[in-house]
Amino acid sequence: MAGLSLDVSGLSVTGSGGRVLLQPASFQVRAGEAVGILGPSGAGKSTLLYALAGLQPKVTGVINWGGQDIACLSDAERARFRRNHVGMVFQDFLLFEELTALGNAALTTAFSPRKDLAPIRSRAAALLERLGLPHSKRNVDSFSGGERQRVAIARALANDPDIILADEPTASLDRAAADRLIGDLITLARSEGKTLIAVSHDRHLLDRMDRSLQVADGQLVEPSHA
Amino acid sequence: MPDIFLDLWQDLAPGTQDALILVLLLLPAILIGLFVTAGYRPLALVRSLLWRYRWTNLMFVALIAVSVGLGVGLTAQERGLRQGTARAAEKFDLIVSASGSEITMLFAAVYLQPSDVPLLDGAAYDRIAKADNVQLAAPIAFGDSYEGAPVVGTTPQFVEHLSGALTEGRMFARSGEAVAGASVDLPVGAEFVPAHGSGEGADHEAHAGAKTRITGKMAATGSPWDKAILVPVEAVWEVHGLSNGHAPERAEQIGPPFDPEYFPGTPAVLVRAEALWANYALKSEFTTDKTMAFFPGAVLARLHSLMGDIRQVMSLMAVVTQVLVTAGVLTGLVVLVRLFSRRLALLRALGAPRRFVFAVVWSYAAVLIAAGALLGLAAGFAASGIISAEISRRTDILVQASLSWPEFHLIAGFVSLTVFLALLPALLSLNRPVIPDLRS
Numbered sequence: 001m002a003g004l005s006l007d008v009s010g011l012s013v014t015g016s017g018g019r020v021l022l023q024p025a026s027f028q029v030r031a032g033e034a035v036g037i038l039g040p041s042g043a044g045k046s047t048l049l050y051a052l053a054g055l056q057p058k059v060t061g062v063i064n065w066g067g068q069d070i071a072c073l074s075d076a077e078r079a080r081f082r083r084n085h086v087g088m089v090f091q092d093f094l095l096f097e098e099l100t101a102l103g104n105a106a107l108t109t110a111f112s113p114r115k116d117l118a119p120i121r122s123r124a125a126a127l128l129e130r131l132g133l134p135h136s137k138r139n140v141d142s143f144s145g146g147e148r149q150r151v152a153i154a155r156a157l158a159n160d161p162d163i164i165l166a167d168e169p170t171a172s173l174d175r176a177a178a179d180r181l182i183g184d185l186i187t188l189a190r191s192e193g194k195t196l197i198a199v200s201h202d203r204h205l206l207d208r209m210d211r212s213l214q215v216a217d218g219q220l221v222e223p224s225h226a
Numbered sequence: 227m228p229d230i231f232l233d234l235w236q237d238l239a240p241g242t243q244d245a246l247i248l249v250l251l252l253l254p255a256i257l258i259g260l261f262v263t264a265g266y267r268p269l270a271l272v273r274s275l276l277w278r279y280r281w282t283n284l285m286f287v288a289l290i291a292v293s294v295g296l297g298v299g300l301t302a303q304e305r306g307l308r309q310g311t312a313r314a315a316e317k318f319d320l321i322v323s324a325s326g327s328e329i330t331m332l333f334a335a336v337y338l339q340p341s342d343v344p345l346l347d348g349a350a351y352d353r354i355a356k357a358d359n360v361q362l363a364a365p366i367a368f369g370d371s372y373e374g375a376p377v378v379g380t381t382p383q384f385v386e387h388l389s390g391a392l393t394e395g396r397m398f399a400r401s402g403e404a405v406a407g408a409s410v411d412l413p414v415g416a417e418f419v420p421a422h423g424s425g426e427g428a429d430h431e432a433h434a435g436a437k438t439r440i441t442g443k444m445a446a447t448g449s450p451w452d453k454a455i456l457v458p459v460e461a462v463w464e465v466h467g468l469s470n471g472h473a474p475e476r477a478e479q480i481g482p483p484f485d486p487e488y489f490p491g492t493p494a495v496l497v498r499a500e501a502l503w504a505n506y507a508l509k510s511e512f513t514t515d516k517t518m519a520f521f522p523g524a525v526l527a528r529l530h531s532l533m534g535d536i537r538q539v540m541s542l543m544a545v546v547t548q549v550l551v552t553a554g555v556l557t558g559l560v561v562l563v564r565l566f567s568r569r570l571a572l573l574r575a576l577g578a579p580r581r582f583v584f585a586v587v588w589s590y591a592a593v594l595i596a597a598g599a600l601l602g603l604a605a606g607f608a609a610s611g612i613i614s615a616e617i618s619r620r621t622d623i624l625v626q627a628s629l630s631w632p633e634f635h636l637i638a639g640f641v642s643l644t645v646f647l648a649l650l651p652a653l654l655s656l657n658r659p660v661i662p663d664l665r666s
Contacts, residue, residue: 050661055575057659076579083577090664094572098274110267111573111582155576 003032003195004066004085004162006052011061011071013044013051021047024061025220027213031066031162034189034196036205036212044218045199046167052197053086053165054078065163083108087156087194089185091168093148095140095155101128101147102136105154112159120158127154131184146177153185157192164189166198170205182208244631251638255645259592262652268586271573275566275590282562283594286555290598291605293551294640297544298606298633299613304537306614306627308530311337314449314623315522317388320505322346322354322512322519323494331518332525335366335494337623338376338450340424348471348489350517354497355482357511359504362387363482365471365492367462370433371424375410377438377455379462381481384496388447395442400480401461401470404438408446409453409622416440420455420465436465448624463490552644555598559591559651563658570655571663580656587655591648599641606633 006029013022022044029035037045050056052063054070055078063071070081082088095104105124109117128136131150133143140151149169156164169185170178182205189196198205206212214221235243276283315336323331324344333339346354346365355363364384370377382397385405395414398405406412417439422432438457446452458480460470468490472479497519499505505521512519563570570583610627617625 046665050664053575055660055664079574079577079579081577082575083579086577088575090572090575094568094664096271096274096569098277099270103270107573108576108578110271111578113265 003193005029005031006066006163006195006197007062007064008052009062009064011048011051011059011063013047013056014058014060021218022051022215023219026061027220029195029197031195032190032193033211034186034198034209036209037197037199037215038201038206038212039215043215045215047218048213048215048220049165049167049197049199053088054081083112083159085162087159087161087164089149089152089156089164089166089169089198091171093145093152093172095148095151097141098139100137101133101140101143101151101154104140104151105136105158107155108159116159119160123160124154124158127157127188130188144177145173146181149173149177149181150184153181153188157188157194160192162195164194164196164198166196166200168200168202169198170200170202178202179204244635248631248634248638251635251642254642255592255638258645258649259589262581262588262649263585266582266585268582268589271569271586272589272593275569275586276593279562279565282565286558286562286594287598287601289551289555290595290644291601293548294599294602294637295605295609297541297548297636297640298603298629299609299627300540300544301632301636302606302610302627302629303613303625304533304540305630305632306610306625307617307623308533310448310614310618310623310625312523312526312530314447315526317447317449318496318522319499320497320508320519320521321494322350322497322508322517324350325514325516325518328518328520328525329529331494331520332522334368335496336449336522337621338368338378338454340368340376343493345491345493346495346517347491348484348486351484351489351492351495352486354495354508354512355484357508359500360497360508361500362496362498364496365459365484365489366494366496367459367492369424370420370422370462370465371428372412372418372420372455374424375407375453375455376424376450377404377420377457377462378451379457379459380496381459383481385444385456387498388451389444391445392442393445395440398441398456398458398480400478401458401464402436402438403441404455404457405442405444406440407444407452407454407456410443410455412440412455414440414443418455420457433465436461446624450622452624453622459492466490548640552640552647555594556591556644556647556651559594559648560654563587563651563655567655567658567663568666570658571660574660575664584652584656588645588648588652591651592645595641595644595648599637603629603633603637 009026010024012024015021039045051059059071062069070078105128106121109120125136131154133150140148170181186208200206318336321335324346330341334341334343362383364381367379368376417437419437420433421428421430423429464470469488471484471489473485473488499508509519573583607629614625614627
């Protein structure tokens with residue numbers, strides 16, 4: 001699938017007790033564009049990312065992905081949207097340690113329709129191979145941090161989503177592993193035309209993005225084009 | 227229930243009825259499982275969770291197994307004991323004794339428990355032996371022992387009736403000969419001197435001259451008689467300085483007929499009638515002011531009926547224990563779900579439907595419950611075997627507690643109830659917030 005465009009308008013997020021986590025923000029992302037989100041810790045970067053994924057519960061405004069405003073969808077509909085359109089990568093991999101690399105990469109087969117099982121599994125296997133992880137039958141508990149995050153990338157892409165959302169994907173890796181991961185992530189996203197949005201403090205990653213958005217104190221302060 | 231279904235049900239073989247009850251009891255669990263997991267494949271993730279928290283899971287399984295094992299063991303043991311005591315009394319159709327307590331006499335004559343009971347005289351014995359339709363009327367005499375084994379005096383005909391053909395050797399034919407019960411540790415040819423009395427108070431010198439030789443071995447009967455040494459009743463009377471039941475000119479005779487005037491008395495006469503119906507006539511005939519006649523089976527049935535109330539209390543206790551353990555386990559599961567809440571949040575973030583997350587948690591709980599129930603079944607079976615062997619060893623009543631339909635029904639009911647209750651922790655897991663769990 002090619003990437004989806006994003007049109008965010010007046011997006012604000014409130015937390016428990018009515019505390020405002022993200023002030024109203026508006027921005028656009030083109031389909032296939034790679035956008036970084038940077039800012040100090042606690043500024044609201046991840047809150048923005050999770051809102052874009054449809055995971056934030058108290059959201060107002062418009063989050064329009066390719067013509068579909070997910071802010072007004074039900075919980076089940078947002079889950080279906082993520083299942084069909086979004087791949088997510090997390091800071092500390094979030095793998096099932098007792099499963100094989102392939103088992104993790106093809107994790108969504110556990111709840112996907114039967115017709116999608118074979119395509120997801122074969123794509124997961126191909127992605128692992130492409131990411132330099134040929135031992136897909138090995139349990140990931142024996143993998144290094146870099147290898148684990150590459151498994152997580154394979155998982156994010158296995159069901160061929162339009163969008164990749166990454167939350168600090170290099171934060172748990174050493175420099176060499178982080179650089180390799182950045183290369184893999186950007187290359188895969190660009191080659192497959194995915195829309196990539198990544199929250200990161202990592203300059204090496206942000207430098208490879210098309211542009212970056214800056215968040216500070218719950219506000220989108222510097223939407224800028226690279 | 228309409229009569230047609232009732233008739234159909236009653237036409238079924240008992241085994242088929244039990245199998246159907248088992249299926250019906252398991253059906254809720256199966257239906258819940260099919261409904262909850264329909265369209266999903268949660269087992270790989272469940273396996274992963276089971277392995278990751280294996281020690282905690284093992285503890286949960288062990289808790290369930292102990293509670294199930296207790297329930298299964300209690301019911302199986304109680305039934306085994308009931309069947310064992312009934313089996314031990316099987317060969318004792320009718321007992322006639324002096325008036326007194328049927329239970330005391332039952333314990334003395336069938337289970338060879340020492341007790342002081344009044345004796346029937348020769349005239350009474352003679353009336354019994356000569357009554358219509360009496361096939362066998364065996365006097366018994368006890369009070370001696372050898373190394374813990376009671377030495378019981380009776381007739382060769384009763385020994386044959388009790389155990390059938392000997393497994394080894396021959397029947398005793400005179401005083402000074404004995405047939406050993408199947409569990410007596412004396413080989414054919416061994417000699418011993420019986421002690422007067424039994425237990426620690428036994429007098430080992432009282433019968434110093436009464437050396438007795440084992441001439442044969444009885445087949446196992448599953449009763450305390452397996453641990454007894456059977457001698458001619460005449461021998462018991464003789465060593466106690468009494469006449470031996472026969473006139474002097476027939477002093478060497480072993481077994482009936484006995485002469486009433488030389489009959490020293492017997493605590494009980496074990497009677498077998500030629501036909502079943504005749505037992506009732508004999509019982510009626512010898513239920514008098516001075517004698518009582520009773521069916522050991524009927525006395526046992528009354529005892530078992532009395533124990534039935536205790537059984538119900540024990541069963542209730544077993545169920546309460548299971549419910550308490552289950553409640554504890556389910557509470558534990560709610561806590562345990564928090565341990566892997568991050569993984570559940572990941573599934574939600576990847577777009578898994580809430581019902582899939584529900585299916586993972588429920589399947590996880592169901593596997594623990596099923597494993598605990600199966601392990602409990604095995605534990606109950608093993609414990610029953612061990613306890614049965616110990617009871618058999620101590621009482622010489624062959625208790626064979628084995629698992630049967632009631633235990634399978636109990637477990638099926640337990641599994642269905644608990645997997646139904648496991649819907650609760652699964653439901654609670656859906657209320658967890660995704661983002662805080664992802665970041666935890």
